[in-house]
Amino acid sequence: MEDWQILTITGVAILAIVVLIIRFKVNPVLALVLGAAFLGLATGLGANTTTETIMQGFADIMFEVGLLIGWGVLMGALLNEMGAIRRLVDKLMHVFGPKGIPYALGLTIGTALQSIFLDVLLVMSAPLARRIAPRLGKYGTAKIATAMAISLECGIVLMVPGVATVALAGLLSVPLGEMLIFGLLVIIPTIVTSIFIMNFFITRGLWKIDKDQQPFEEAEEPSDGNGAQGSLAQTPRDQTTPNDDGGSGHVRVAAPAKTGVETSGREPGLFVMFAPMLLSLVLIGTGAILKMVNFSSPVMDFLSTPVISLLIGLVGTGIVARMTIGTPRVEKAIARGFSESGQILLLTGAGGSLAAIVATSGMGDILGQYFTASTVAPLVVVWAIAAVLHIAVGSVSISAITAAGILAPVAPAMGLNPVLIALAAGAGSLFLVHATSNTFWLLQSLLGQTTRGTLKSCSLGVSVASVMALGFTLVLSLFL
Template sequence: MDLAILIHLAIAIVGIVALIVGGKINPVISLVVGALYLGIAGGLGPTDSVTAVSEGFGNLMFEVGLIIGFGVMIGAILSANGTMKRVVDGLLRMGGPKASSYILGLSSGIIFPAIYFDVALVIMAPIAKAIAVRSRRNVAPIAGALAIGLEVALLMVIPGAAALAMAASLKIDMGTMLMWGIPSGIILIVSSIFVHTLVTDRTWKPEKDELPEAGYLHDELDPHQAELQARFEAGDTVGTDLRAASDSLDSIDIVAASLVDDAADAGNDAKTLDLPIVVAMLPVIVPIALIIVDTACRLLMGSSPGVVQFLGNPVVALLIGLGIGILETIPLVTRDGVEDIITRGAQTSGSILLFTGVAGSLGQVITEVGIGDMLAKLFEANAGIPILLAWLVAAILRIAQGSGSVAAMTGASILAPVVAATGLPPVLILMAAACGAAFGGNVTDNTFWIFKQMLGLTTRGAFQVYTLAQSILAVIGLAYCSLLALLF
């Protein structure tokens, strides 16, 4: 019976991948179908299977729904008021050309994890191109650093959407995620950029890897895309990034056209926030500080004072950060402009929440059919297995269906029922799934094509700076998590 259920789990996972890749079915629908199949085949029956799917979705939304929503809205505010671009430009001036790839990777991965991947890519790709031109370097190390940093931001550092979803699924509090995610993210970003630079210094061939006039995409762009690029180079950021994550992202043409429309709506005379950079960054600084204070009090004193618990609750902390961002941005774009930014952020978070919730549905079904108990016995024999399994499941899903978020959340949800039996900190399982989900991003990932076009790369070049860079991150991450597992 145990073997039969494990076979059904394998069939469910393969079926999910087949529906997404072969059938071109939306991942949300595919995951629900797979969860229902597993529930019915595993003996829950039709009614209880539907109940498990609904409960899993609702439980995860209870944990993380508002957090993701507020996080995405903060990201939208920081993008629209130009704070993100100001921070990156300032860091680059401080670090100089030699450190530019590390600065770009760390700023995209650690400072701005609230910015959704595709949105941040559209904003930061022109910055990466400009750095390459100014420093007279090829674009490979800069583009690879951007690919690595954005992936870490999405999967490992809160309030990255996938990181939040996995933390909720594995019952990891936000303070713990901050204390693990930020230092681990820094280590993995720096080491991955270093290795990727060493590799591409030997393999990169501009004549094969970059489009003609590399770094200057106007010859390759249609009129909509050329206008988008011109706006970016002019520093126009208000409203340009908010539609990217809410559209289907089927092609770079769709993304570019929608972003240009948003820029036109915002007006050609858009300005950036005229505040000291530390003040402009308060929407990020304040929530993180509040969460850290609450966590530190619990660690040092066993519990936090009531006021600290309230303010350090991630929902309240992020709401405070969002309120600060709104107040700072109103003078720039008026109340109606801020409302439009928040509305678009809410639309973006809606699709993210659906992906998050159905990962919880699958995890609930896995728990109720008893797979957790079976895997727990296996893990008791070898504590290294859950690290490798979480990594492998996420890596296979990423290669097959493209989405790093779906891959990471599915890998984490499969192991969520047995985390206690592993004897490992749950955050290590999260990190392993996150690293696996970074492996092998390819042509099944529509961001691959956005990355290729916006950075002026051939398909061969995109494989080197998107697929290779993130795969290096994944492999180094597996070694990192395995090493930590030996210490616990």
């Protein structure tokens, strides 16, 4: 088959996936598998090879990241149940004060809290952020909303153990420790510079208080049982919003539940709550560093293996949780974590199936012929593909995984480090978060913004972060 035919068929397959999700409201998992099947048959792979490749692609990425995603989501569910987020945000405000809190909160959410499912993290932290906003001055709502939007979205695709980050690492066979280290090198400056740029324009006329935010009405909620107050802002008790997993349905968003720790004993310190998770990340990072310097130790090789490191973090978090909130609540949190991880795993696996078909069809060899020895061209292309897909579909996970899968076969031919493709795909998938995203509507309702205001804080803010992340990835490519 001619190259132009394969390119055309691949483009039609990607377009068909987008149409199925947006126009016909087909679940993204089904749409990805249907698109992969069409691509395989249309490019002449045959029925047997197509089905075997789809299953093998699913199996390969589950082999790489299945348990990792599961451990991360379960760990986040336990931290959420313990009320760790509420205490952490209050601590950050106390330590960094009004001027530093947007940066401190952004970096914390974007890095340390990525084991927590995004919607859960947002629903738990938004009321606290709303309470903090008036202390930041005239543009407090705009600054805190922008910081949260940027950090929440960046963390999903750039930071381990963010679910899309782990999926990208598995799809491109990037060691998770390497993804963690280079992801940190990109996400930290991305969050800081993006918040700085947005705050500069917010205070210089971009934000119109009377049009971009709703009146702040204090309505103090009862104490959570440990002296901590609930949100000071009235938020809708129930709202229907587009689903972030591709806009293929609707989800019912309940108001934040109380997260106070109901114990009769002594409550552990904040560091103790997060210590197991931090230990797992340290082990993963240490393993990557030791590998870079060609040092090998059987004990460290075992402990720094991502699946073991995150398992250690999960077990440790579970022990702390049992001591803090009791076994019944731990079991409920675990059950919710399993429920949340199911769709994530299926979506990740379906993305792996599509990527496998793309590679088998010869798409990678064709694209490799059109790129020079420069690493810039393929990175910009993967960023652009992810950006276009995200604008159309509205899911950072789908757009990042699909874009990375298309360009993954180029990496070996170009001598391009696959971690750069993962970071570029993640950066592109952040571009123009808008009305098809569940996060967009949650940020609007929970932080007291109008739709116009959310377009500025979320859509524009995260788009700035998308461009900055690409820039820092290109800089990183000079050294890899």
